[in-house]
Amino acid sequence: MDIADLLGPEGPLARQIPGFAPRLPQQRMARAVDATLEEGGLLIVEAGTGTGKTFAYLAPALLSGARVLISTGTRHLQDQLYHQDLPVVRRALKSRARVALLKGRGNYLCRYRLHLLEQEGRLASRAHVVELQHIRRWASRTQCGDIAEIADLPENSPLWPRVTSTADNCLGPDCPWIEECFFAKARLEALAADVLVINHYLFCADLALRETGFAELLPGVEAVIFDEAHQLPDIATHFFGRSLSGRQLTELARDTLVEQARDAADFPELRFRAEALAAVEAVVRTALGTVERRALWREVADQPAVQEAISQLTEALERLREALKEAAQRGKGLESCRRRAEDLKQRLALTTGEERHSDAVCWFETRGWGFTLSRTPLNIAPTFRTRLEAQPGARIFTSATLAVGESFEHFAARLGLQDYAALRLDSPFDFARNTLLYHPPGLPEPASPQYTPALLEAALPVLQASRGRAFLLFTSYRALREAEAGLAGRLAYPLLVQGAAPKAALLREFRALGNAVLLGTASFWEGVDVRGEALSCVIIDRLPFASPGDPVVQARIESLRQRGEDPFRDYQLPQAVIALKQGVGRLIRDVSDRGVLMLCDPRLLTKFYGRAFLDSLPPMPRTRKLERVQAFFAGACNRPERGGA
Numbered sequence: 001m002d003i004a005d006l007l008g009p010e011g012p013l014a015r016q017i018p019g020f021a022p023r024l025p026q027q028r029m030a031r032a033v034d035a036t037l038e039e040g041g042l043l044i045v046e047a048g049t050g051t052g053k054t055f056a057y058l059a060p061a062l063l064s065g066a067r068v069l070i071s072t073g074t075r076h077l078q079d080q081l082y083h084q085d086l087p088v089v090r091r092a093l094k095s096r097a098r099v100a101l102l103k104g105r106g107n108y109l110c111r112y113r114l115h116l117l118e119q120e121g122r123l124a125s126r127a128h129v130v131e132l133q134h135i136r137r138w139a140s141r142t143q144c145g146d147i148a149e150i151a152d153l154p155e156n157s158p159l160w161p162r163v164t165s166t167a168d169n170c171l172g173p174d175c176p177w178i179e180e181c182f183f184a185k186a187r188l189e190a191l192a193a194d195v196l197v198i199n200h201y202l203f204c205a206d207l208a209l210r211e212t213g214f215a216e217l218l219p220g221v222e223a224v225i226f227d228e229a230h231q232l233p234d235i236a237t238h239f240f241g242r243s244l245s246g247r248q249l250t251e252l253a254r255d256t257l258v259e260q261a262r263d264a265a266d267f268p269e270l271r272f273r274a275e276a277l278a279a280v281e282a283v284v285r286t287a288l289g290t291v292e293r294r295a296l297w298r299e300v301a302d303q304p305a306v307q308e309a310i311s312q313l314t315e316a317l318e319r320l321r322e323a324l325k326e327a328a329q330r331g332k333g334l335e336s337c338r339r340r341a342e343d344l345k346q347r348l349a350l351t352t353g354e355e356r357h358s359d360a361v362c363w364f365e366t367r368g369w370g371f372t373l374s375r376t377p378l379n380i381a382p383t384f385r386t387r388l389e390a391q392p393g394a395r396i397f398t399s400a401t402l403a404v405g406e407s408f409e410h411f412a413a414r415l416g417l418q419d420y421a422a423l424r425l426d427s428p429f430d431f432a433r434n435t436l437l438y439h440p441p442g443l444p445e446p447a448s449p450q451y452t453p454a455l456l457e458a459a460l461p462v463l464q465a466s467r468g469r470a471f472l473l474f475t476s477y478r479a480l481r482e483a484e485a486g487l488a489g490r491l492a493y494p495l496l497v498q499g500a501a502p503k504a505a506l507l508r509e510f511r512a513l514g515n516a517v518l519l520g521t522a523s524f525w526e527g528v529d530v531r532g533e534a535l536s537c538v539i540i541d542r543l544p545f546a547s548p549g550d551p552v553v554q555a556r557i558e559s560l561r562q563r564g565e566d567p568f569r570d571y572q573l574p575q576a577v578i579a580l581k582q583g584v585g586r587l588i589r590d591v592s593d594r595g596v597l598m599l600c601d602p603r604l605l606t607k608f609y610g611r612a613f614l615d616s617l618p619p620m621p622r623t624r625k626l627e628r629v630q631a632f633f634a635g636a637c638n639r640p641e642r643g644g645a
Contacts, residue, residue, distance in 0.1 A: 034060035042420035048427030073228025100193035145182025204239035223394035233414040253278040263331035297362035363551035385416030410574035468493030468515035470537035544579035
């Protein structure tokens with residue numbers, strides 16, 4: 001049977017999956033994926049919302065006979081793929097392919113570090129004691145150690161970093177708990193799998209390790225399918241850079257104190273030097289300024305207070321490294337701390353050194369009481385391409401948002417992809433009948449201080465017409481906070497705000513309420529699936545251009561100008577187009593969904609580049625009349641106006 005027939009009206013998926021609807025775009029994608037898995041090479045597929053791209057690549061992957069790696073954009077999608085979608089398709093196809101799930105080691109309980117925390121016995125609050133008891137009970141019964149199993153423990157709990165391991169603090173084969181290591185067991189299962197589900201973070205971490213000459217994390221495979229591939233360039237950029245955070249320093253100092261008390265109690269100097277490092281971490285944070293900031297390192301590098309703080313930190317790391325070198329033979333934990341001290345000292349020199357080459361940028365970020373120093377490459381394309389070419393086979397990149405207009409060149413260039421086949425599939429949803437795109441008239445330019453208040457005044461009657469049931473998506477936290485204050489007491493519907501609760505909890509409440517208005521920023525622009533009437537309106541405040549004040553964006557703009565390229569045309573505009581498509585994609589998630597998209601930014605209609613955004617959107621009727629929005633929600637005819645006015 002042709003692979004497309006498997007997804008057709010008489011195929012096994014239609015027979016065994018309730019509500020399965022055959023879709024021609026899905027079948028076209030399945031054929032293209034099947035051919036690439038058979039012949040090798042590169043395939044880029046943009047599959048619009050509703051295409052069913054997951055089944056379109058799972059079916060050929062399970063039947064290919066090849067060892068296939070599927071990499072997703074987020075751990076949430078990874079869990080959905082492994083626990084929900086894969087079992088369904090396997091049963092329908094009667095596939096005997098062995099499947100496995102592998103996440104980064106930080107997603108698995110580390111019994112050794114849990115043991116150290118219990119021995120240390122120092123917790124900051126009674127709430128943390130309760131959380132630790134919860135973790136203990138779970139640890140006694142879990143089979144895989146995946147911390148995602150504990151849904152009622154806060155994701156930002158400070159206990160998680162203390163009961164999980166990282167590449168820095170993992171003892172590897174020297175760990176006394178290695179026989180019970182959940183990550184090691186998951187990796188063994190991954191080695192035996194025919195289809196392995198991972199995420200982009202783990203894939204890129206593996207590439208970065210290979211680049212430094214260390215052992216591979218992931219088994220060799222014949223094909224890789226990247227879902228949510230639009231996230232891959234930014235994630236890869238992070239992993240090919242280097243960074244040093246105040247948290248890493250704090251954890252090194254704390255772990256050293258624990259190991260010193262355990263294996264070197266007669267070496268008090270080691271404890272003094274660990275405590276000194278912890279103290280210097282606060283000095284660096286103070287020197288970088290009291291306000292939260294994200295800026296180029298060169299903006300503060302010459303300040304005397306910063307120079308003195310970095311000098312103290314360098315000395316404290318070196319003194320601790322020397323003491324750990326002397327104590328390392330006493331225990332594997334102390335040896336691990338010695339390696340970490342050496343690595344952090346190298347990172348410090350790299351992230352605060354002179355930028356002798358234009359291929360990387362040094363920058364820093366301060367947030368709360370913490371800080372991060374980073375060195376980020378400006379162009380990962382050569383490195384990424386080299387790594388892909390080192391392992392021949394099929395490489396498939398897919399997402400709902402990869403193209404700018406009809407072109408994939410921007411995405412391909414960021415990863416160095418060449419000689420690729422491309423397929424662009426429009427959404428099968430009937431946008432012409434089920435949606436309306438509203439441009440509110442009379443708004444000032446987005447740079448105006450009156451912009452957000454004017455936007456809210458334009459949004460209120462739309463929210464009244466939609467009876468809540470809306471996302472308001474913002475490009476900055478500042479605008480979100482301004483909107484939160486501006487809407488307080490003015491809505492007849494529940495108001496949910498990003499940050500008030502974990503993202504998953506907010507979405508559950510939004511769905512349950514059925515008439516809520518949710519204010520969100522970047523994390524709600526993508527990877528959010530609310531089907532049905534609960535989400536009937538999406539309002540986007542501005543075109544999502546990356547801030548030119550962001551240090552990495554700023555450095556990329558400078559680098560492109562130096563090479564004689566146009567930063568706006570070649571970088572800023574295509575990035576913003578792809579980001580807007582993600583936000584728009586929240587509106588229609590099912591064939592029966594209906595809704596209004598309100599794009600507020602007047603530059604869509606007044607600037608030459610507005611056409612690039614509009615041409616990349618689904619074919620939605622457009623209006624500037626509030627009356628049409630009200631009629632749409634009242635169930636009136638949704639035919640396009642004459643002239644598209």
